[in-house]
Amino acid sequence: MATSFFAPPSDPNFVNYISKVAYFFTGAALTIGIGQFIWTPVAIKYGRRPVYIICFTLLTVCNIWAACAKSYGSMLAARLLTGIAAGAPELVAPLTLTDVFFLHQRGRVMAIYNCALALGSSLAVVILGIVINWTSWQVVFWILTGLSAICLLLMIFTVPETAYNRSIATVVDPVPIPITVLEKSDKSFEHVSRVPPPSPSACGRTSRTPYFKRFALIPKVYTGESIWLIMFRPVVLLALPGVLWATLINSVTVGMIIVLSSNFSTAFQNIYGFTVLQAGLTFISMAIGSLIAIVFAGHFSDWVADKLTQRNGGVRIPEMRLPALFVGVITGPLGGILYGAGFGLKLHWMCPVVGIGLIGFTVVQSMNVSLVYILDSYRPVSGEVIVTQSTFKACFGFLLGFYTNPWVAKDGYLGAFGAMGGIEGAILLGFIPFYYFGSHWRSASWKWGFIKRLAHWAEDREVGE
Known part of the structure; x- marks a missing residue:
């Protein structure tokens, strides 16, 4: 892409041009988080379906714009707007899952969802390398245009509204x-x-809604809360200990993937002589790691929570899921060390490839366990919690995009990625104090004055969990 907007590789400033092209990706990652502040109040107050339709329409238009862009400024604007549109599904999809699935099913379905996110980023790199190797980068955006258009049609005709106004089914x-x-x-x-x-006739029931009403484009109002309160609540929720800790887990694990994406291709080409296609194929290991993580992020975490619930006399609290994070404590730092050592010590190319797989595994496993923990703790405001995590993660990833390459140049791959792996492991170890004291911290922090004023939800947000 640098050759399309700037100069050929022979230009002495070509390295600087590569850094500018990186803004196409880091900038989009930033606007994904910022855009969710816009989509959150809409999805909570007016339902999930309108947000799906609007964002996929915008996403389709932005992909066409990017495919046709002729200048750096035009391409950057298209990518920034793409991030705003792409932020909506990352927010609304977990809301839809929590609307549809019960508490005891949530760990498994959220694991599949988080795995799908990781597979999207890992397999996209593989497909991107193949497409660019045979055609051009513009074809990638035309493919994305077709995919987003198909998703838009599916949203319009097959995805009903999952938000539910519980006052409808009250018994007279x-x-x-x-x-x-x-x-x-x-x-x-x-x-x-x-x-x-x-x-049965005495119980409150709702009649089956006709097809055209279930798929109507005119939204309803599902809460009386102010749009501005819903928009501001994610900032306040970050002060809660559990939300802050889970947000840090989300940021450092996903941030590791952002760091990999910004330099893996150059590293494999310079150190191992890989082509762009071969470098892209190394991300198959991340896809494999993400698929394996479904078991440990979903079934295993549910099993741990169920066993601890039985030991607690059948009383379940959100913290009972946290011991499953001990797996990520091992795989996260190990993945960073293997990736950094492979390049830094010029070991066999399988060393960084295995590291990539372990990093992908850790992202799905640890992010899913921590996310479900927070959703279980603050289920009525799950939308705001997701925005808190996503926005902080986006800002963190954007900053990493500026400092990663200078950090690697200064300390080398082993020093930089070893340090990042150590930071990740230290944050994940937080599951130990949160397992023992998290319930008390949740109760105490929920009584703070500013939390009562700004974070407590209205009665119409209750979900009966």
Whole structure:
């Protein structure tokens, strides 16, 4: 892309041009987080479906714009706007999953979702290398245009609104609850009498909504909360200890992928003599690691939580999922060390490839466990929690884009990625104090004055969990 907008590789300033092209990706990563501040109040107040339709329409237009861009400024503007559009699915998809699936199913489905995100970034690199090797980078955006247009049609005709106004199903007349009454007789034995259960007609029901109403384009209002309060709440939630810790996990794990994406191709070409296609194929290991992580992020974390719930007399608290993070404590730092050592010590090319796979595994496993933990803790404001994590992650990734290459140039691959792996492991080790004290910290922080004023949700946001 640098040759399309600036100069050929023989130009002495070509290295600086590569850094400018990197803004196409780091800038989009930043606007993904910023855009979610726009989409959050819309998705919460007016439903998920309008956001899906608007964002995929905008995404399709932006991909066409990028494919036709003739100047650096035009391309950068298209990519920044693409980030705003792409931020919506990253926000609304977890909301949709929490709307549809129950508490005991959430770990597994969120693991599949997070794996899909990781597969998107890893397989996209592979496909990108193949397409560019045989055609041009413009073809990539035409492919993305077709994919986003297909998604738009699917959203319009097959995805109903999943937000639900629980006041619709309220019961008009009070329904007696089945109870057991114990009475002592003169013969000193207990007589049991039961109140018969209510008939099905006495319970509140909602009739099946016709197809055209379920897929209507005119949104409803699902909460009476102010748009501005919903938009500002993600900033306040960052002060909660659990949200801050989970956000740091999200940022450092995903930030590692952003760092890899900015220099892996150059590193493989310079050190191992790989072509662009061969360098892209190394990200297959990240796809494999992400797929394996589904088991440890979903089924394993649910199993850990279920076992600890049984030991707690059947009472479940969100922190019971956290011990599953011990897997990420091992794989995260190990992946960073293998990746850095492979390039820094010029080991066999499989060393950094295995490191990439372990990093992909850690992203899915640790991010899913920490995200589900926070969603379970603050389910009614799950949208704002997701925005808190995504926005902080986007800003963190954007800053890494500026400092990664100078850091690698100063300390080498082993020093830089070894340090990042160590930081990641230290943050993940936070699961130990949060497992023992997280419940107390949640309760205490929820009573802070500014949290009561700005973070507590309205009654119509309750979900019954």
